[in-house]
Structures are given as structure tokens and as C-alpha cells.
Amino acid sequence: MATRILPAVGDPDAVRSLTSLLGQLPDAEPVTPVADSTQLVDTLARLAAESVDELPEVVIVHERIGPVPALELIREVALRFPAVGVILVTSDPGPGLFQAAMDYGARGLVALPLGYEELASRVQAVAQWSAGVRRHLGSAVDVFTGTGGTVVTVSGAKGGVGTTLTAIQLALAARASGRSTALLDMDLQSGDVASYLDVRFRRSVADLAAITDLSPRVLADAVFRHDSGLALLLAPGEGERGEEVTDRAARQVVGALRSRYEVLVVDCGAQLGAAGAAAVETADTALLVTTPDVLAVRGAKRAVRMWDRLQIRKAEETTVVVNRHTRGTEIQPPLIQRITGTAIAATTVPANYKELQGAVDAGRVHELDARSTVKQALWALAGELGLAGVPEGGRKGHGRLRGDRGARGDRGARGTAGFRRRKDGAG
Secondary structure: OOEEEEEEOOOHHHHHHHHHHHOOOOOEEEOOOEOOHHHHHHHHHHHHHHOHHHOOOEEEEEOOOOOOOHHHHHHHHHHHOOOOEEEEEEOOOOHHHHHHHHHHOOOEEEEOOOOHHHHHHHHHHHHHHHHHHHHHHHHHOOOOOOOOOEEEEEEEOOOOOOHHHHHHHHHHHHHHOOOOEEEEEOOOOOOOHHHHOOOOOOOOHHHHOOOOOOOHHHHHHHOEEOOOOOEEEOOOOOHHHHHHOOHHHHHHHHHHHHHHOOEEEEEEEOOOOHHHHHHHHHOOEEEEEEOOOHHHHHHHHHHHHHHHHOOOOOHHHEEEEEOOEOOOOOOOHHHHHHHHOOEEOOOOOEOOOHHHHHHHHHOOHHHOOOOOHHHHHHHHHHHHHOOOOOOOOOOOOOOOOOOOOOOOOOOOOHHHHHHHHHHHOOO
């Protein structure tokens, strides 16, 4: 049986060299090369939608592929198409990169300049591995075929500004509109999503931190299916376990959930660690919740400046949501926008905690009365974000948020690397 090999190479000279060698391999069936990471993922998704059997056994990724860095691309392919073996072609075949490539899901590494014997040996080994995986899994092989869902992170200017309630209601609104929706609690030391939704759970995001091969089946085992229809991946019950979730683990988890659900809402809490920074950095929309008081607005300004210094996210790419808003307060949204330099959500959330207290105390915020002005505002915010329609009787937003980003994760891991350097005292 012929081995189908799909090269992902952007450089024309490298394409010619690689395809020439692949054409000489016995029983090889080279597929038309793709020039960038987007074409590769789209091609694999299209083939997988027809049948898993249509997928190539081997994908060869050149180190200079773009716009997504090669290792990040390898991780996405390994996650979404687990029966496809990936080989990295690189000019740096040292043990450090070899270990990193294996951690990200590659099945082999070939050094530049390319040699026939090494390439043939590696392709044959990876093809045999792929064939074995397909025989073992049979028709039960799991493939992420989605093009990638929308990721919205919700962070707090300080504790107690309503971050978790905002994240939950946005997720509920998205689910109610018919979208498959996941809610990830990335407030690792003090996450309260489980308490707000009256959930008793055994698995958490910390249980996935050490897993390098995060298959759809492993992910599904860790996700809690809530009565509301939300898929929940919760913060650990023991706060100290939050340290286990590194920025790399966070990227892997967010990528896995994004691939499986149309909408992913991430509650990042008010204390930003490396894992939360990774989520904020790669999100389509990053919300920062504040209340209209001096301390909270100062906290919002500090957070925005820190994100910018660490290259996590620019101020203009961040959208502030004003919670507990009243017309009589001295600090109004336009002033907050000028102070922080961010976009500002057109929808504000009114100060009406009495509507919430019973549902919050009972851990049943998913059953909040539809007549609640707070719920209507948060669901209107979901409509403004493009996550959901506006509920009947709710207030309409005023168009798309100015803080949305079209490209996800183009900055790679620069921001979280900077975060680690500052934390360790090296920068």
C-alpha cells in the first residue's frame, strides 16, 4: 500500500528539493505540497470531513513554515488528527529541539540538508506507526474536524468585580443560541465556576497539565457535562495544584477546546499567571471587567499596561466591560476608556446585586430569572461579541467590539515567555 506524504513547505527551493527526494522513495505517494500552516490545517480538515481514511499517513513540516510556528503547528496537527504522523525538517537537529518536537507531538525529525537515506528511514518508520494507530483505533479514531472556535477570555481588574459571573453568563448565552460551548476556569488558585454552578467534580485542568498527547478522548474524560449544556473544564479544588498548569499546558488545553467547540469562554480571574497570560494572548477577544470606582479602574489600567509590557496583548486589542454601572456614578465608560486606552463595550451591566444574590448563594446562576436586568445585559454583551443573539426583552448592543482580533496567536509565546522571565527575576 502506498504511503501518502503531504509536505508543508513555504520556500520554493525547499519544496523542489523535498518533492524530488519523496518521488524516489519506494511506495511513496507525495501529495501536492501546501505553502503555509493555514493551508495545511484546512487541507487535513477537508480530507478528514470526507473520511479518516482520506488523511495522509505522513505530514512533513519545514521549520520555516508560517504564519504559525512549526512546533505550534505540529501540536495542532497531532491534536486534531492523531492518526497522522508528523516529521519536522530542521537545520538544528540537536537534542534540545528533538525533545521539544517530540513533546509537541512530532513522530520524527530529519536534518537539513536532506539526505535520501535519513528521509526514507524516517518516513517508513512514521508510516508504519500511522498504519498501526489506524488499525488499533479502527473506525473509533477521533478527529477534530472543526475550523476552530471563538475564544473569549474574561479577566478582572481586581477581585470581586464580577469576572466569573460575566464568563458564565456569556457561555450560557452562547449555548442557548445553539452553539457548542465550553467554559474553562483558568482562575487556578481560587476558581469559583464550580461553586456558581453547583458542580461536584473529580477531574480538573490540572489533570491535563502533564499529558503531552492530549487526544480528544482524554479531553472528553476531563470535561464535566453540565445540565445547562455547557462543557466545563474546572480549576483544581486544591489551589496549590494550579502551579502544575504551565503556559504550554494552557496553550494545549485552549487549543484542544477551541478545536472541539464553537465557543470557548475562559475565566482568567484577577491574578494573572503564565497560564492565564497564554490564554489572553491567543484569544480572539480579551475582556477586562471593571467596576466604575477608582480602585478598580486603577487596577484595569495596571493590568492593561502590564499586558502591553509583557507583549501579551496591546491596549487597543483589549475590551473593558463596565459592571455595576449607574448613570449617577462619577466614573462613566468614556472616562474609563480614556484612562485605560482600551476599547470599551457598548453594553454596560447594571448595579443590581439583589437580583443575583439568591442564585449566587444557591450555586444556581444558570437558573437566573430571564427578567433579571443583569442577565439581560450580559446576554446583550454576548450578542455584541457575536457569540449569541439577544434574548427576548433584552437590550441590544451597538455593533461588534473594537477589541476583536482576526488573527489568533500570531505572536507565538513571546508574551508568556516575557511573563516567565519577569516572574523568575531575569527580565
